[in-house]
Amino acid sequence: xxxxxxxxxxxxxxxxxxxxxxxxxxxxxxxxxxxxxxxxxxxxxxxxxxxxxxxxxxxxxxxxxxxxxxxxxxxxxxxxxxxxxxxxxxxxxxxxxxxxxxxxxxxxxxxxxxxxxxxxxxxxxxxxxxxxxxxxxxxxxxxxxxxxxxxxxxxxxxxxxxxxxxxxxxxxxxxxxxxxxxxxxxxxxxxxxxxxxxxxxxxxxxxxxxxxxxxxxxxxxxxxxxxxxxxxxxxxxxxxxxxxxxxxxxxxxxxxxxxxxxxxxxxxxxxxxxxxxxxxxxxxx
Numbered sequence: 001x002x003x004x005x006x007x008x009x010x011x012x013x014x015x016x017x018x019x020x021x022x023x024x025x026x027x028x029x030x031x032x033x034x035x036x037x038x039x040x041x042x043x044x045x046x047x048x049x050x051x052x053x054x055x056x057x058x059x060x061x062x063x064x065x066x067x068x069x070x071x072x073x074x075x076x077x078x079x080x081x082x083x084x085x086x087x088x089x090x091x092x093x094x095x096x097x098x099x100x101x102x103x104x105x106x107x108x109x110x111x112x113x114x115x116x117x118x119x120x121x122x123x124x125x126x127x128x129x130x131x132x133x134x135x136x137x138x139x140x141x142x143x144x145x146x147x148x149x150x151x152x153x154x155x156x157x158x159x160x161x162x163x164x165x166x167x168x169x170x171x172x173x174x175x176x177x178x179x180x181x182x183x184x185x186x187x188x189x190x191x192x193x194x195x196x197x198x199x200x201x202x203x204x205x206x207x208x209x210x211x212x213x214x215x216x217x218x219x220x221x222x223x224x225x226x227x228x229x230x231x232x233x234x235x236x237x238x239x240x241x242x243x244x245x246x247x248x249x250x251x252x253x254x255x256x257x258x259x260x261x262x263x264x265x266x267x268x269x270x271x272x273x274x275x276x277x278x279x280x281x282x283x284x285x
Contacts, residue, residue: 037080041113044077048086056193056223063093081107081114088121092128101125117160123147124164141172159188166198175202193222197232204235212239228259234272241276244283249276 051069055061067090077083084107091100104125107118123144130140148165152158162185169178179202182195189195196219203212216236219226226232233256241249253272256263263269 037112040076041080041082044073044080044082044086047073047077048082052086056225059225059227063090066090067094079110081110081112081118084110085114085118085121088118092121092125095128095132097125097128097132116155116158120151120158120161120164123151127164127168138172141168144168145172157188159185159192162188163192163194163198166195166202170198170201170205173205175205178202179206191222193219193226196222197226197229200232200235200239204239207242209239209242212236213243213245216240227255230256230260230263230266230268234268238272238275241279244279246276246280 048070051066055063055066067087070087070090073083084103088100088103088107091097091103101122104118104121107114126144127141129135130144135141145165145168148161148168151161152165155161162181166178166181166185169175169181178198182192182198182202185192185195196215199215200212200219203209203215212235216232216239219232233252237249237252237256240246240252253269253276256269
């Protein structure tokens with residue numbers, strides 16, 4: 001019987017904001033009859049792509065720095081829903097829920113190309129609230145899961161929706177469903193680091209450790225900030241240990257301790273250590 005490892009901590013959403021700007025088929029939502037406005041939206045999105053791209057490739061850049069830089073962009077972009085949508089994503093990354101929600105509603109009121117994405121992001125806000133306020137009623141999460149399914153029924157080409165529902169499904173221990181939706185997101189968004197990250201959690205929990213390690217490498221190749229994601233790092237360490245790469249496993253844990261020193265007080269961290277030690281002992285027998 002294949003041994004599984006459960007990594008499902010309450011920091012899953014509190015530590016990381018994982019959905020991204022629209023791309024692929026979702027970019028068709030951004031078309032606008034006003035060519036000048038469309039050009040302005042494209043310029044705004046290009047600027048966001050440059051600024052956010054630097055952040056995910058350089059962990060020394062903080063979200064607070066990104067927030068200041070984004071708020072200081074040319075005022076001509078500040079009438080666009082894309083400006084408010086991206087601003088909301090920064091606040092969500094900072095776990096500042098109230099301004100995140102306010103800016104998403106501003107984006108919705110403008111009724112431009114980011115309308116559906118902003119409405120979808122409000123579901124993520126709802127999930128963050130459940131996590132931050134430590135809501136344990138499973139039915140609340142299942143209700144939210146149904147809302148995501150309704151979104152996907154209306155728009156089956158939304159890579160962002162597949163990314164987000166997979167987060168929730170991992171929390172609900174619906175790991176097979178999370179894998180299915182993560183793979184679908186990758187089909188729609190080739191560089192969906194969030195989906196590879198979700199796959200690491202899913203595969204680790206199901207004991208598919210080689211697949212988890214493969215997803216680790218793909219996720220990190222796209223987003224270097226994943227070093228800060230506690231669940232990603234714990235699942236990665238467990239999976240590398242399970243396939244016999246103990247040095248890599250311990251390096252991951254040491255890196256996590258360096259970046260998140262308080263993690264050593266968590267049950268999840270010590271449970272991971274126990275799992276790794278068990279794997280080492282089993283190979284020594």
